[in-house]
Amino acid sequence: MSYLTLKNAVPAPIKGVPTHEYKEFKAAIKELLEQECRLSSLFAVPTDSDNRIFAVMTNDKKGEIYVFATKYAKTFESLTPEIPQAHWFEREIAEIHNIKINNHPWLKPIRFMPKSGEKNFPVAGDTDYFKINGEEIHEVGVGPIHAGVIEPGHFRFQCYGEKVLHLEIELGYQHRGIERIFPKTPHNKRIKIIEAAAGDTTIGHTTAYALNIEGLAGAQISANDALVRSIALELERMANHTGDLGAMAGDVGFMPTSSYCGRIRGDILNTTGMICGNRFGRGLVKPGSSGYQIDAELKKKISDKLDLIEADVKSAIELIWQTPSVTARFDETGSVSRENAVAIGLVGVAARAAGIAVDIRMTHPFDAFKELEAVVPVGKKGDVGMRAQVRWHELQNSFKLVRDMLAKLNFEAEKSEVNDDICGKLAPDMISVALTEGWRGEISHAAITDANGNIKTYKITDPSFHNWFGLALALRDQEISDFPLCNKSFNLSYCGHDL
Amino acid sequence: MNITSIIFIIVSFLAAPILPGLINKTKALFGGRQGPRVLQLYYDIFKLARKTPTYSKTASALTRIAPVAIAVSTLAALTLVPSFFNNSAIHFTGDIILMAYLLGLGRFFMVTAALDRGSAFEGMGASREVLYSALAEPSFFAGLLIMIHETASLELSEIFSKLSLNFWQENPAILFLILCSWFVILLVENARIPIDDPNTHLELTMIHEVMILDYGAKDLALIEYASALKLWIYSALIVGMVINGEIITSLTMQIAIFTLGMAIVAFVIGTIESITARIKLVFIPKFIVGSGALAIIALILKVAGN
Numbered sequence: 001m002s003y004l005t006l007k008n009a010v011p012a013p014i015k016g017v018p019t020h021e022y023k024e025f026k027a028a029i030k031e032l033l034e035q036e037c038r039l040s041s042l043f044a045v046p047t048d049s050d051n052r053i054f055a056v057m058t059n060d061k062k063g064e065i066y067v068f069a070t071k072y073a074k075t076f077e078s079l080t081p082e083i084p085q086a087h088w089f090e091r092e093i094a095e096i097h098n099i100k101i102n103n104h105p106w107l108k109p110i111r112f113m114p115k116s117g118e119k120n121f122p123v124a125g126d127t128d129y130f131k132i133n134g135e136e137i138h139e140v141g142v143g144p145i146h147a148g149v150i151e152p153g154h155f156r157f158q159c160y161g162e163k164v165l166h167l168e169i170e171l172g173y174q175h176r177g178i179e180r181i182f183p184k185t186p187h188n189k190r191i192k193i194i195e196a197a198a199g200d201t202t203i204g205h206t207t208a209y210a211l212n213i214e215g216l217a218g219a220q221i222s223a224n225d226a227l228v229r230s231i232a233l234e235l236e237r238m239a240n241h242t243g244d245l246g247a248m249a250g251d252v253g254f255m256p257t258s259s260y261c262g263r264i265r266g267d268i269l270n271t272t273g274m275i276c277g278n279r280f281g282r283g284l285v286k287p288g289s290s291g292y293q294i295d296a297e298l299k300k301k302i303s304d305k306l307d308l309i310e311a312d313v314k315s316a317i318e319l320i321w322q323t324p325s326v327t328a329r330f331d332e333t334g335s336v337s338r339e340n341a342v343a344i345g346l347v348g349v350a351a352r353a354a355g356i357a358v359d360i361r362m363t364h365p366f367d368a369f370k371e372l373e374a375v376v377p378v379g380k381k382g383d384v385g386m387r388a389q390v391r392w393h394e395l396q397n398s399f400k401l402v403r404d405m406l407a408k409l410n411f412e413a414e415k416s417e418v419n420d421d422i423c424g425k426l427a428p429d430m431i432s433v434a435l436t437e438g439w440r441g442e443i444s445h446a447a448i449t450d451a452n453g454n455i456k457t458y459k460i461t462d463p464s465f466h467n468w469f470g471l472a473l474a475l476r477d478q479e480i481s482d483f484p485l486c487n488k489s490f491n492l493s494y495c496g497h498d499l
Numbered sequence: 500m501n502i503t504s505i506i507f508i509i510v511s512f513l514a515a516p517i518l519p520g521l522i523n524k525t526k527a528l529f530g531g532r533q534g535p536r537v538l539q540l541y542y543d544i545f546k547l548a549r550k551t552p553t554y555s556k557t558a559s560a561l562t563r564i565a566p567v568a569i570a571v572s573t574l575a576a577l578t579l580v581p582s583f584f585n586n587s588a589i590h591f592t593g594d595i596i597l598m599a600y601l602l603g604l605g606r607f608f609m610v611t612a613a614l615d616r617g618s619a620f621e622g623m624g625a626s627r628e629v630l631y632s633a634l635a636e637p638s639f640f641a642g643l644l645i646m647i648h649e650t651a652s653l654e655l656s657e658i659f660s661k662l663s664l665n666f667w668q669e670n671p672a673i674l675f676l677i678l679c680s681w682f683v684i685l686l687v688e689n690a691r692i693p694i695d696d697p698n699t700h701l702e703l704t705m706i707h708e709v710m711i712l713d714y715g716a717k718d719l720a721l722i723e724y725a726s727a728l729k730l731w732i733y734s735a736l737i738v739g740m741v742i743n744g745e746i747i748t749s750l751t752m753q754i755a756i757f758t759l760g761m762a763i764v765a766f767v768i769g770t771i772e773s774i775t776a777r778i779k780l781v782f783i784p785k786f787i788v789g790s791g792a793l794a795i796i797a798l799i800l801k802v803a804g805n
Contacts, residue, residue: 138619138622139619140619140620140623140703141619142702142703147700147701147702148700148701162623162780162781249776251699251701251704252776252777253692253693253696253698253699253772253775253776253777254775254776255526255529255530255772255773255774256529256530256773256774259530259531259532260531323774323775323776325693325775325776325777325778326776328776328778328779329776329777329778329779333779479779479780479781480623480703481703481704481780482779482780483703484701484703484704
């Protein structure tokens with residue numbers, strides 16, 4: 001099988017992407033999946049001359065990315081029956097490009113966009129749901145408006161008593177049309193769109209975007225800038241893991257951890273705020289440079305603060321594993337087997353908890369991670385307890401990484417200047433795929449430029465897009481009362497999925 | 500019926516909402532927070548009482564009657580419970596049974612009203628509530644049977660006044676077993692951690708709270724008040740059982756020791772809520788039945804001992 005082999009964020013001419021016949025295309029995906037590659041993205045690119053569907057496969061062992069394509073007309077034979085990872089991607093393609101996908105097992109809207117040619121948006125959530133009939137079967141619908149302050153999403157449970165037979169997750173309430181407006185937006189404003197793709201993963205997404213632009217423009221960033229970016233990425237991971245572990249403790253009514261973690265999360269966000277003035281790192285990452293520097297004084301402030309935070313985090317979170325009632329509640333709840341995790345292509349924390357050692361920081365290193373060693377904690381059972389442990393180990397490792405990176409900063413180096421122009425000087429007819437490890441997992445951004453060097457297609461795949469179906473699987477045969485805890489242990493993004 | 504007992508009943512009616520306040524204060528202490536005022540529930544009840552309720556279109560008259568029925572049946576049950584080591588305002592042979600089933604009547608209205616609205620959440624909550632209280636009932640009566648056996652009385656006030664300190668001193672194991680099993684019942688009936696979490700906003704995990712989701716304003720005020728009364732009843736039963744009233748002679752001591760006892764119960768509930776997580780829902784029946792087993796063992800010890 002031929003395919004274009006890419007390295008993370010290293011562009012190649014679009015001509016190099018081979019176009020296969022449908023059969024070969026499908027066989028290529030299956031062959032690569034057997035070699036433990038993952039389907040990172042699948043998207044359609046219609047042009048005047050031809051319509052092609054691109055598959056982006058990631059090889060974690062070799063650190064390579066494979067891209068290949070096939071042509072499509074008005075209809076397309078579904079890959080999903082044999083390749084479950086394609087499930088939501090095909091629904092997405094069918095919806096965006098109004099293609100009929102034949103033999104797809106559950107073809108329905110994913111974001112409730114208007115069909116091409118129509119202006120009216122369909123009502124989100126207004127669709128068919130999977131139904132189970134039986135005298136004692138009952139249906140419970142939760143959302144899209146929830147009791148807590150969270151994003152909107154609809155969950156439809158088919159239950160037998162307290163037992164969940166099936167959970168169907170319907171999203172799309174947060175669809176803003178990011179991918180559609182992206183090419184039409186002036187290039188100096190695009191970073192603002194990316195920052196808002198998933199608000200809690202600002203650094204993860206903006207880093208992926210910056211890597212793509214730097215690759216396509218042939219720009220290099222200074223070692224210090226790469227360090228600042230990676231420090232911010234780790235701080236983002238630490239803040240979210242702390243918040244989530246606290247929220248998981250809160251869900252099972254365990255006060256000590258939940259009371260402190262909310263405050264500590266705020267402390268970590270404030271540390272990001274010390275670097276760039278924004279707690280969520282907005283404005284911190286810019287293609288070609290970082291607008292912000294860490295000088296000796298700030299470095300001292302950050303490392304002092306980290307010492308305080310680390311002590312607090314330890315005392316608050318280790319209580320989880322010292323309290324049998326909490327571990328009893330976490331263990332054996334919401335398991336996803338390794339087999340299922342591989343089949344549906346889970347990424348990030350959920351995948352590692354199920355026993356898949358995948359971490360883009362190690363397999364496709366970028367920025368400062370090229371010279372660092374991150375620990376990849378891998379669990380076994382893929383249950384809530386494992387997801388909590390994986391988060392805790394990653395959180396501890398992030399403290400070490402941030403300290404290592406702070407130590408590497410070179411204060412003698414010349415201050416790099418912000419260079420907004422590079423966004424407008426991209427190489428023509430190229431394709432670039434950038435992967436980063438956000439705190440939820442793999443973020444993939446694929447950029448394709450046209451003959452004039454303008455970005456014509458920009459495909460964003462948030463880790464949540466891979467993982468939402470994992471949550472549905474985790475609930476099979478579980479108690480319905482375990483749903484909030486399972487949901488929190490995944491803590492997926494609604495807006496990152498809906499875009 | 501004498502004046503003191505009537506005064507004590509009125510004091511119980513008025514003081515009941517302090518207990519949840521004490522529990523919350525304890526939890527706040529453990530959590531390193533200042534927490535709400537001890538008297539917060541009074542403010543909440545007064546705030547709610549001034550508001551006009553709204554009802555779902557699917558609600559029948561049952562939804563409107565239920566809060567009053569719940570409050571009245573709980574108030575009536577409280578008049579039968581001896582407080583402050585004094586005979587209860589109304590007492591007669593067999594009042595034990597009446598008290599237990601007045602509380603049952605309140606629950607009946609709570610559950611049927613929850614089903615009345617036809618919401619999937621409330622139906623789940625009602626099903627859980629009925630299952631758990633059905634399991635808790637035998638252990639409550641097993642504990643009572645021991646005291647009935649010892650005092651040869653079916654009157655709550657008489658049982659409590661006849662229970663001598665001697666009996667507990669000679670049978671500490673029985674006291675310990677009943678205390679454990681009744682404390683579990685207190686936690687089950689009052690929707691506390693580790694069975695239920697009164698502070699959760701997660702409707703899928705709720706038991707008690709989910710059944711009252713559709714209530715607001717005056718109705719909610721009545722239900723919140725009834726819940727506080729119910730907590731008072733179970734706490735008073737435990738305090739009255741453990742501490743022997745006979746040796747406390749002066750009225751001031753009665754009031755002081757009873758108040759202290761109630762505060763200790765609240766503190767223990769608050770501590771449990773602060774340091775443990777909720778049990779998985781499937782394990783709750785085992786937990787309750789386990790507490791029933793303790794009461795049965797105590798009963799066997801008692802009967803075999805004679």
